[in-house]
Amino acid sequence: MSQRSSFFQDVYEVVMLIPEGRVTSYGAIGKYLGMPSSARMVGWAMNASHTLPKVPAHRVVNRVGVLTGKHFFETPSRMQELLEAENIKVDNDQIQRFEYFFWDPVKELP
DNA sequence: GATGTGACTGACC
DNA sequence: TGGTCAGCCACAT
Structure with a gap:
């Protein structure tokens, strides 16, 4: 917005x-954001999200629900722990019932 | 100013 | 059925 x-x-x-x-x-x-084809940029943005500790990057995964960015966390297991702490089932670095936990900003946000 | 890179996605072979 | 290829845009060097 700014x-x-x-x-x-x-x-x-x-x-x-x-x-x-x-x-x-x-x-x-x-x-x-109007760039459905630029998912890479979103991931790149998450890389810079480290400057903002308030950004729950652990809630962002690829379309399959795999914790692709886990390796970017302090520890690879940290991402899974954070997700499990929110009652999200994670198995083999993949979110179970991803559809159920999926939150679409296009639908949920005005 | 140009080139390379990346936590992705969808389509093709 | 699964793996591989190219496209996409912004940021860093």
Whole structure:
């Protein structure tokens, strides 16, 4: 919303709006920002999200529900722990019942 | 100013 | 049925 920031800021805001116990995908965020084909950029934005500790990057996974970015956390297991702490089942670095936990900003946000 | 890279996605072989 | 290829845009060097 702020001009001073790039779409990175928008990504952060969307991620921070993810309800507890829910997850979303890079493509969903990109789609919400008007770049459904630039899911890569969303992931790239998450890489910079480390500057904002308030961004629950652990709630962002790829479209299959795999914790692709877990390796970017302090510890690879940290991402799974955070998800399990929110009652989200994770097995073999993949979210179980991903559809059930999936949170689409395009649908949930106005 | 150009080139390379990336936490993805969808389509093709 | 599964693996591989190319496209996508913004940021860093």
